[in-house]
Every structure is written in structure tokens, then in C-alpha cells.
Amino acid sequence: MKIVVLVKQVPDTETNIKVGDKSINEAGVKWIISPYDEFAIEEGIRIREKSGGEVIAVSLGPDRVVEALRTAYAMGVDRAVHVKVDDYVTFDSTYTSELLANFIKAENADVVIGGRQSIDTDSSQVVVQIAERLNVPHVAMALKLEFDGNKVTATREIEGGTEVVETSAPLAVTAQKGLNEPRYPSLKGIMSAKKKPVDVKKPDELGATGSKLEVVSLEPPPPRIAGRKLEAADAQGFASQLVKALREEAKVI
Amino acid sequence: MADVLVVGELKNGELKKISKELTSAARKIADAIGGKVHTLIITDNVDAFAGDLKAVGADAVIGANLGDFSPEGYANGIFAVIQEKKPAVVLMPHSAQGKEYSARVAIKANAGIVADAVALSVDGGKVVAKKPIYSGKAYANFKVSSDIQMFTVRANSQEVTPKDGAGAVEKSGASAGEVRTKSLSKDLSGGNKVQLADASIIVSGGRGIKGPENWPIIQDLADTLGAALGASRATVDAGWISHSHQVGQTGKTVSPNCYIACGISGAIQHLAGMGSSKYIVAINKDGDAPIFKVATYGVVADLFEVVPALTSEFKKVLG
Numbered sequence: 255m256k257i258v259v260l261v262k263q264v265p266d267t268e269t270n271i272k273v274g275d276k277s278i279n280e281a282g283v284k285w286i287i288s289p290y291d292e293f294a295i296e297e298g299i300r301i302r303e304k305s306g307g308e309v310i311a312v313s314l315g316p317d318r319v320v321e322a323l324r325t326a327y328a329m330g331v332d333r334a335v336h337v338k339v340d341d342y343v344t345f346d347s348t349y350t351s352e353l354l355a356n357f358i359k360a361e362n363a364d365v366v367i368g369g370r371q372s373i374d375t376d377s378s379q380v381v382v383q384i385a386e387r388l389n390v391p392h393v394a395m396a397l398k399l400e401f402d403g404n405k406v407t408a409t410r411e412i413e414g415g416t417e418v419v420e421t422s423a424p425l426a427v428t429a430q431k432g433l434n435e436p437r438y439p440s441l442k443g444i445m446s447a448k449k450k451p452v453d454v455k456k457p458d459e460l461g462a463t464g465s466k467l468e469v470v471s472l473e474p475p476p477p478r479i480a481g482r483k484l485e486a487a488d489a490q491g492f493a494s495q496l497v498k499a500l501r502e503e504a505k506v507i
Numbered sequence: 508m509a510d511v512l513v514v515g516e517l518k519n520g521e522l523k524k525i526s527k528e529l530t531s532a533a534r535k536i537a538d539a540i541g542g543k544v545h546t547l548i549i550t551d552n553v554d555a556f557a558g559d560l561k562a563v564g565a566d567a568v569i570g571a572n573l574g575d576f577s578p579e580g581y582a583n584g585i586f587a588v589i590q591e592k593k594p595a596v597v598l599m600p601h602s603a604q605g606k607e608y609s610a611r612v613a614i615k616a617n618a619g620i621v622a623d624a625v626a627l628s629v630d631g632g633k634v635v636a637k638k639p640i641y642s643g644k645a646y647a648n649f650k651v652s653s654d655i656q657m658f659t660v661r662a663n664s665q666e667v668t669p670k671d672g673a674g675a676v677e678k679s680g681a682s683a684g685e686v687r688t689k690s691l692s693k694d695l696s697g698g699n700k701v702q703l704a705d706a707s708i709i710v711s712g713g714r715g716i717k718g719p720e721n722w723p724i725i726q727d728l729a730d731t732l733g734a735a736l737g738a739s740r741a742t743v744d745a746g747w748i749s750h751s752h753q754v755g756q757t758g759k760t761v762s763p764n765c766y767i768a769c770g771i772s773g774a775i776q777h778l779a780g781m782g783s784s785k786y787i788v789a790i791n792k793d794g795d796a797p798i799f800k801v802a803t804y805g806v807v808a809d810l811f812e813v814v815p816a817l818t819s820e821f822k823k824v825l826g
């Protein structure tokens with residue numbers, strides 16, 4: 255089985271974000287693998303451990319994303335590929351999915367796994383777009399995956415519960431929390447990851463038609479409605495004040 | 508033509524509020540760019556919804572019978588309607604289902620897409636979509652440069668404004684086509700009574716509730732308000748409640764009109780999921796808890812006293 259796992263590098267949630275005109279100021283940003291992509295990497299490795307084959311980690315972005323690929327190596331992937339895009343607009347899902355789908359097509363992969371969303375853009379688009387581009391089925395929000403040859407049975411999260419679906423490889427999967435527990439890279443893994451090769455692919459080699467998104471501007475979050483702490487003598491006092499505030503002032507209840 | 512196509516959504520045979528929110532938003536866009544609003548509802552009983560959608564500005568209400576939900580089948584059907592209507596703008600819900608079919612629809616239509624928009628405006632004939640990025644620590648404005656501009660829109664982010672549209676009813680012949688993922692079974696027992704994603708009120712509990720035996724205190728308030736029940740990750744990780752209730756970066760992103768946080772400290776990962784709520788109420792013993800930085804109304808007190816008092820007070824006024 256040939257498995258491609260998608261690894262996006264994103265700012266750590268706790269990082270302070272400084273907004274520039276059309277992108278953020280990257281100085282001082284701490285970068286991590288988007289948490290859901292860790293489930294994707296882990297699942298890729300587990301499928302290989304069961305069914306054999308190869309796991310290829312792919313990350314798209316500028317040079318810094320090689321760090322994320324080293325972590326994927328340390329976790330146990332077999333190959334790492336850097337789709338090197340320097341002036342990359344991280345929000346542009348159709349451009350991203352085109353580059354990645356073209357790479358995956360050339361590799362003839364059986365399974366593509368990514369996170370259910372990346373935590374910087376929260377778009378939930380790229381993996382399913384790749385499925386559409388490759389003309390294969392997909393399973394979104396996977397909580398459990400089982401392969402029987404090409405036949406795939408999956409449990410996935412849906413609104414209000416779970417669903418069991420059946421489909422077949424080749425397919426694309428998005429990983430939801432609960433799919434597995436990502437392993438920690440071993441020290442040995444980290445050491446050997448440093449020496450492993452990272453393949454570089456450029457957009458023109460992958461033949462993408464380009465961006466369909468224009469970043470107009472970035473801005474700080476809108477100011478919140480000014481908050482205030484309520485004053486009261488006891489619980490009853492708080493309750494009646496709060497009911498009044500929500501009904502008469504905010505008019506939300 | 509510069510028409511706007513809305514994909515609406517039903518829940519248990521009823522129109523979800525997002526369908527009206529998107530139709531209303533589409534009306535404003537269509538008026539600015541000079542076109543019509545078509546609202547597509549996936550049903551064999553479109554007549555039942557035409558009046559409600561016409562009243563918020565739909566010129567045409569289209570019904571397409573695509574059977575049970577499947578992302579591929581919906582995408583095939585929606586794309587068929589797009590080919591027929593040739594809209595300039597397509598608005599879809601950023602719901603669990605919408606996230607899935609919108610990705611396929613965008614590729615089929617060779618369109619750029621902005622997902623999870625919370626505000627829409629028009630500039631120079633093009634839609635400008637605003638969305639929170641980096642866990643709400645910044646907002647970005649985008650235009651889509653392809654012929655068709657696509658957007659998925661967060662629930663509760665758009666006002667519903669009454670405005671009469673022509674409201675013609677059409678039945679589309681679009682079909683689900685080939686679907687390669689078969690649903691074997693569904694388990695909806697773990698689900699919320701009211702769904703978090705589109706709830707307009709959410710009552711959430713955190714580690715401050717002390718243990719799973721105390722959920723009824725929070726649930727009672729939620730039931731009284733017709734609200735969805737949310738939870739912090741600490742309570743999910745402790746095994747007090749299922750992950751489907753978790754709000755935050757690794758849970759659900761929500762944007763209710765009112766979010767009541769009980770015994771939740773307000774960690775950045777929690778704020779990432781609920782920070783765009785319109786009104787936030789924080790009930791927390793610790794006056795220095797970070798949740799108070801975003802709270803519209805802060806109550807520094809013991810939740811075990813305040814929440815039951817609040818429930819009975821609401822019961823009184825809501826009857």
C-alpha cells in the first residue's frame with residue numbers, strides 16, 4: 255500500500271500573531287505540525303505496519319517546513335517530500351490541493367490522509383478537494399479505519415454521532431481526534447531523521463494553474479463588546495442581574 | 508448575469524436557520540451586483556420551504572431530490588444546478604456536511620473558495636469575505652478571482668432580514684449520480700439534543716464542575732434555554748463527557764449569539780473555538796481567569812450556587 259500523509263506546518267496556538275498587511279509577521283513565531291496532521295502521520299504508519307508498503311510525508315510551503323518533515327521522519331515515515339513554494343498563500347486551498355494532487359497522481363498512491371482541518375485556516379477543504387481532483391472517494395472525520403485488501407470500512411464523526419461507511423482504495427481520508435494516539439518520535443528516530451533526504455518539488459514541475467484567491471488585507475480581531483463584571487451580594491442577585499442583562503441589554507435570550 | 512446561488516440545509520425535515528441566514532446574505536450581494544437569488548434545498552418537498560425563503564429574499568427556491576446525504580452525491584447534484592444556473596457567487600453552509608461537499612463542488616466548478624467566512628461584503632462587483640484565522644488571533648479579507656466565487660459561511664454569522672423575493676418554486680432534475688462511499692449504519696445516540704455547530708445559545712461546563720455527576724446542573728440550564736451543551740477539553744479528557752461536546756481548537760468551532768461558560772478558565776485553545784461568540788457570559792470563582800478577558804458579562808462566584816439560581820430565574824421569566 256502506498257500512503258501519502260499531508261503535513262502542514264502552522265504557528266503554535268500559543269504564539270503571539272503579529273498581523274502584517276497581507277500576511278503575518280513570522281519573526282518569533284514557533285512552528286508546529288498542525289495537530290490533526292499528527293493523527294494522519296500516525297495512521298499512515300499504522301496502515302503500513304499492518305499491510306506493508308510505504309508512507310510518504312508531504313509538506314507544502316517555504317524552507318522552514320522541512321522541520322515538520324524531519325519530525326515525520328522521526329515518527330517513522332519512509333520518505334519526505336517538500337513542495338517548495340516561497341510566496342505561498344497558506345489560505346489558498348485550491349492551489350494547494352492542485353499541487354498536492356498532481357504530486358499524488360504521479361506517485362499513484364492508494365491512500366491520502368490529512369487532518370480534518372489545519373488550525374491556522376480552519377478551512378477543511380484541501381483533502382476532500384484532492385479526492386475530487388484524483389476522482390476517488392473520501393472519508394472525512396475518520397475515527398477508525400480498517401482495510402481488507404482494497405475494501406475500506408471506516409467509522410467517522412457526523413453531526414450528532416458517528417457513521418460507519420464502506421468504500422474502497424484509492425481514497426482520501428481526513429483524520430479526526432480519536433483516530434489514534436500519535437507516537438512520540440524516539441531519540442534514535444530524531445537522530446536518524448536529521449540525515450534522511452528530503453525530496454524537493456517545485457510548482458512548475460507539478461504543473462499547477464495557480465492561485466484563485468486574492469488576499470485583500472489582514473487585520474487584528476474586531477474589538478469585543480466591552481465586558482463588565484456584575485456585582486451582587488449573592489447567587490440570587492447575580493442570577494437576576496444576568497437574566498436582565500441578557501434579555502434587556504443583549505436581547506439574546 | 509450575476510446571480511447568487513445558496514445551498515440551504517434541512518434538519519429532520521425542517522429548514523435550518525442557516526438557510527435563511529445565507530439567503531438573506533445572498534440578497535444583499537445580489538442587490539449589489541445586480542442579480543437574482545436562487546436557494547437550493549435538497550428535498551423532494553420544496554414547496555414546504557418556499558414561503559420562508561421567499562420572505563428573506565429568494566427569487567427562486569429550487570428543490571433537488573438527491574436522496575440521503577452523501578458528500579459525493581450532494582456535490583454532483585449541486586454542481587448540476589450550478590451548470591444550469593451559472594451563478595457568479597455560491598454560498599454554502601460551513602456545516603459538517605457543507606465542509607465536505609463544498610470542497611468537491613469548488614473543484615468541479617473550477618472555482619476558488621473561501622471557507623468559514625463570517626462576514627460578506629461587495630467591493631468592485633466582487634464579494635469580499637472575512638474570516639478568522641490563527642485561532643481568531645487575526646482576521647483576513649479575501650476575494651476570489653475565478654469566474655465563480657465560492658464561500659462557505661459560518662452559522663449565526665449572518666443577519667436574517669425580511670425582504671420579499673419573487674419566490675418562484677422550481678424542481679430540479681439534478682441527481683446524485685455515482686456515489687462511491689456507502690453508509691452502513693449511523694449511531695446518533697451520543698449526540699447533543701441541540702447541535703453545537705448551529706446553536707444560537709450554548710451552555711458549557713469546564714473542570715470547575717468537579718465531576719461528571721454534576722452535568723445535570725449545566726444541562727438543566729441548557730434545557731431551560733433550548734441551548735446546546737458544550738464542554739472544555741479538560742472535561743472530555745477526564746472522561747466526563749463525549750468528545751462531540753468539546754468546544755475549541757481540537758473540538759468544535761462555534762459562533763452562538765450567547766455562550767455561557769461555567770467553570771471554564773478560558774485557555775487559548777478553548778477561546779479558539781468560541782471567541783467569536785457574540786455575547787459571552789463567564790461564571791468562574793477565580794476573578795483572574797483569562798475567560799474574563801473576553802466575557803461580556805462576568806460573574807465571579809461559585810457556579811454550584813449561581814447556575815441553579817440562574818436556571819430557576821430563567822424558568823420564571825421564560826415560563
Ligand SMILES: Cc1cc2nc3c(=O)[nH]c(=O)nc-3n(C[C@H](O)[C@H](O)[C@H](O)COP(=O)(O)OP(=O)(O)OC[C@H]3O[C@@H](n4cnc5c(N)ncnc54)[C@H](O)[C@@H]3O)c2cc1C
Pocket residue numbers: 289712713714715716738739740741742753754755756757758759769770771772773774775776777780790791792793796808809810811
Ligand atoms: C494542542 C491542544 C489543543 C487543545 N484543544 C482544546 C480544545 O479544543 N478545547 C478546550 O477547551 N481546551 C483545549 N485544550 C486544553 C486547554 O489548554 C485547557 O487545558 C482547557 O481548556 C482547560 O479546561 P477548563 O477550563 O475546563 O479547566 P481548567 O483550566 O482547570 O479551569 C477550570 C476553571 O474552573 C474554575 N472553577 C473551579 N471550581 C469552580 C466553581 N465551583 N465555580 C466556578 N468556577 C470554578 C477555576 O477557577 C478554573 O478557572 C487544548 C490544549 C492543547 C495543548
